[in-house]
Amino acid sequence: MPTYLMLSTVGPDGMATLRENPQRLKEVNAEVEAMGVRIVSQWALLGPYDFATVLEAGDETVMTRVAVALGARGTLKTKTLTAIPIDEFVDAVRRS
Numbered sequence: 001m002p003t004y005l006m007l008s009t010v011g012p013d014g015m016a017t018l019r020e021n022p023q024r025l026k027e028v029n030a031e032v033e034a035m036g037v038r039i040v041s042q043w044a045l046l047g048p049y050d051f052a053t054v055l056e057a058g059d060e061t062v063m064t065r066v067a068v069a070l071g072a073r074g075t076l077k078t079k080t081l082t083a084i085p086i087d088e089f090v091d092a093v094r095r096s
Contacts, residue, residue, distance in 0.1 A: 001056040003040070003083040004063050007049040014075030015050075025051075028070075035066050050076075054083070 010018065017024050029039050032055070040054040057063040060082070067080050084092075 001038070002059060002063075003085070004055045004057060005081045005083050006051075006053045006055060006067070007079045007081075008051040008053065008070075008076050009048070009078075010050045010076045011074070014073075017075065032066055032070070035069065036062055037066050049079075 029042070033039060036058065038056040040056055042051060042053040044050065045052055055063070055066075057066070063080060067078050070076060070078055
């Protein structure tokens with residue numbers, strides 16, 4: 001299953017929600033998984049992004065639906081990157 005790295009920045013309203021109810025993060029994760037995506041791991045970050053999440057999704061269309069659904073809430077912005085396993089990357093480069 002394809003792997004993606006989603007970097008998230010939470011806006012002021014989202015940060016206020018997290019401060020009042022930190023469990024909300026787990027609730028959002030459950031909503032994401034209900035959309036057919038598996039959360040592999042997740043970290044809170046210091047710096048320009050607030051969270052990094054590694055996800056597995058059936059394809060880019062599924063991942064797009066998740067990114068749009070989260071962004072439409074207006075409480076966070078995301079940047080999603082496709083992650084290629086190193087062995088697959090090396091094989092692809094070797095074949096080129």
